[in-house]
Amino acid sequence: MTPTPETPPRPPTLTERLAAIRQASNATQGTGGSSVQREFEFRAADFERVRKLIYAHAGISLSPTKQDMVYSRLARRLRAKNMKNFAQYLDHLEASHDAGEWELFVNSLTTNLTSFFREPHHFPLLAEHLKKVALTRKQINIWCCAASTGEEPYSIAMTVADAFPRGSGQQVSILCSDLDTDVLASAEKGVYPFERVSRIPGGELQRHFSRGTGAQENMWIARPELRRMMSFKRINLLEPNWPVRGPLDVIFCRNVMIYFDKPTQYKILARFAPLLQKEGLLFAGHSENFLHAVDLFHSLGKTVYALAHKTPG
Ligand SMILES: C[S@@+](CC[C@H](N)C(=O)[O-])C[C@H]1O[C@@H](n2cnc3c(N)ncnc32)[C@H](O)[C@@H]1O
Numbered sequence: 001m002t003p004t005p006e007t008p009p010r011p012p013t014l015t016e017r018l019a020a021i022r023q024a025s026n027a028t029q030g031t032g033g034s035s036v037q038r039e040f041e042f043r044a045a046d047f048e049r050v051r052k053l054i055y056a057h058a059g060i061s062l063s064p065t066k067q068d069m070v071y072s073r074l075a076r077r078l079r080a081k082n083m084k085n086f087a088q089y090l091d092h093l094e095a096s097h098d099a100g101e102w103e104l105f106v107n108s109l110t111t112n113l114t115s116f117f118r119e120p121h122h123f124p125l126l127a128e129h130l131k132k133v134a135l136t137r138k139q140i141n142i143w144c145c146a147a148s149t150g151e152e153p154y155s156i157a158m159t160v161a162d163a164f165p166r167g168s169g170q171q172v173s174i175l176c177s178d179l180d181t182d183v184l185a186s187a188e189k190g191v192y193p194f195e196r197v198s199r200i201p202g203g204e205l206q207r208h209f210s211r212g213t214g215a216q217e218n219m220w221i222a223r224p225e226l227r228r229m230m231s232f233k234r235i236n237l238l239e240p241n242w243p244v245r246g247p248l249d250v251i252f253c254r255n256v257m258i259y260f261d262k263p264t265q266y267k268i269l270a271r272f273a274p275l276l277q278k279e280g281l282l283f284a285g286h287s288e289n290f291l292h293a294v295d296l297f298h299s300l301g302k303t304v305y306a307l308a309h310k311t312p313g
Helices: 014-028 044-058 064-080 086-096 099-109 122-134 151-163 181-189 202-208 262-275
Strands: 139-144 171-178 191-193 209-211 219-222 230-234 248-253 276-284 297-301 304-307
Touching: 044 064, 044 086, 044 099, 064 086, 064 099, 086 099, 099 181, 122 139, 122 151, 122 248, 122 276, 139 151, 151 171, 151 202, 151 230, 151 248, 171 181, 181 230, 202 209, 248 262, 262 276
Parallel strands: 139 171, 139 248, 171 230, 248 276
Antiparallel strands: 191 219, 209 219, 276 304, 297 304
């Protein structure tokens, strides 16, 4: 479902406008930021159309400086669909209700940067919180709502596994979701090359991942103990219905709100609040803050938030 945008992307800054004008002039001359001839015509108006479509569909506010990025990511789609230029591709997208192409369009424009134990200070805080919750509840529910290729939810799962050794009887469910179906499929596999897992401290890597064999010789595979607590679903945070059952003890929503404008962030936060347990925690990314939503969440420091009705400590 495509929600109707109620707020347009934020107006560009002067620097962004100058960059956009420079890129638009390059584009009309058939060149990119460099002097290389472009394969497909890509006018400033096409870029504006892409910006509006991805904002309406996924809430992503693309800065006006992202023309080259948009060109290179979508040029592949034009090639695959045998399109002559961007205008033709976008006409097709808008007119055809081609769900498969919409999915590929959105997947092409997401940014999926992530890593194991990114922002590592969050994980001891998570363990501490979960141990406190476990004193009164056998079932713990966690939602990781921008899971990307899975490094974040597997870091959560490793933290859980270390906090509750086998036989503790503690039950933990981790719902892992993302808008992008490609990254989610890769997260669900739980298989990573050595370069990706190298940030996992030695002991934890050996405990929670096994070394692949044969065709997977250089890969590390998440062990079943981790995977058993995890489930995977495509969820667009902008869509009106989330298939998420509360109450949740923890929501990880890190490094995705930065792509949304403040009104969109606020609407999402207002929907997180009733899903959380009274004592629940919301983990945000390092450059995100929710000071514009103090009526909903208050900061506990270190980009961790609690529901606003609760006083800290
Ligand atoms: C930069 S990654 C962050 C991954 C991870 N949370 C971390 O901090 O390492 C942002 C993720 O948000 C996802 N995303 C973007 N818009 C979304 C939306 N409307 N709903 C759900 N996920 C979205 C992207 O597909 C991408 O995988």
